[in-house]
Amino acid sequence: EFPNSSLGRKLEMVAKLIQTHEARETNRDVFYLQIGGFDTHSNVDDKxxxxxxxxxxxxxxxxxxxxxxxxxxxxxxxxxxxFARTLNPNGGDGTDHAWGGHYFMAGGAVKGGQILGDYPDDFSLETGSQALNRGRMIPTTSWDQIWNGVAQWMGVDETDLDSVCPNRDKFPAESLFSESDLFDTNGRKLSSPRRRNLR
Structure with a gap:
């Protein structure tokens, strides 16, 4: 049973919509949900x-x-x-706006249990190449690098990836996450990626 919370109600609706994909004659869906309450400038622990x-x-x-x-x-x-949050707390037991952050992925086909990208090994301002003031970190991975693999999994042709991820050409090809980096497609991929029932 779904909880009676904002996110619970939203995910319940998405689950119902996913189950209607055949009636709607869709083989791919993208659902966008938003929740707030993470702008934790004070009392970060409780929030x-x-x-x-x-x-x-x-x-x-x-x-x-x-x-x-x-x-x-x-x-x-x-x-x-x-945006992300500072690693160092502010005076109100909270965190402020930062730059480098993270993504979280889950799903039946997701290759779980791994961390991709570069976690900083030096947080000092003097020697850390990614460190800014108050625990703000310069990101090492762009949106396009991650969405490249997601778009491939959803069946986007290689020739269309530059349109879907318009900044992916600004990064070395080997730094782009591919479908095989993010997803376990063994035994799950149909013969034609365009015909997969993806939600």
């Missing part, structure tokens, strides 16, 4: 416990529902944010 509890219970219900309907292997969840 994060509350937010993470809501996320955990809503995601748990979503995964259970999709596994029960045998749809989990064709669904991927990707959590992103438009």
């Amino acid at each position: 994060l416990v509350e937010r993470f509890s809501e996320i955990n219970s809503a995601l748990e219900a979503f995964v259970i529902e999709l596994k029960d309907k045998k749809l989990w292997n064709s669904v991927s969840l990707i959590q992103t944010s438009d």
Whole structure:
């Protein structure tokens, strides 16, 4: 049963829509959900416990529902944010706006249990190549590098990837995440990627 929270209600609706893909004659869907409450300039500990509890219970219900309907292997969840938080706290036991952050992916086809990208090994301002003031980090991975692999998984042709990820040519090809970096497609990929039932 889905929790009666903002995210719980949204994920319940997405689960219902996914189950109607045949009636809607779609083989790919992208659903965008937004939740707030992470602008934690004060009392970050209490606020994060509350937010993470809501996320955990809503995601748990979503995964259970999709596994029960045998749809989990064709669904991927990707959590992103438009900015990150400082590693160093401010005077109000909170964190302020930062630059480099992270993504979180889950799904039946996602290669879980791995961290991709470069985690800083030096946080000092004097010697750290990625460090800025107050624990702000310069990102090492762009949106396009990650979405490149997601777009491939969704069946976007190689010739169309530059349109879908317009800045991917600004990075070395070997730094782009591919479908095989992000997803386990063994036994799940149909003969034609354009015909996969992806949500």
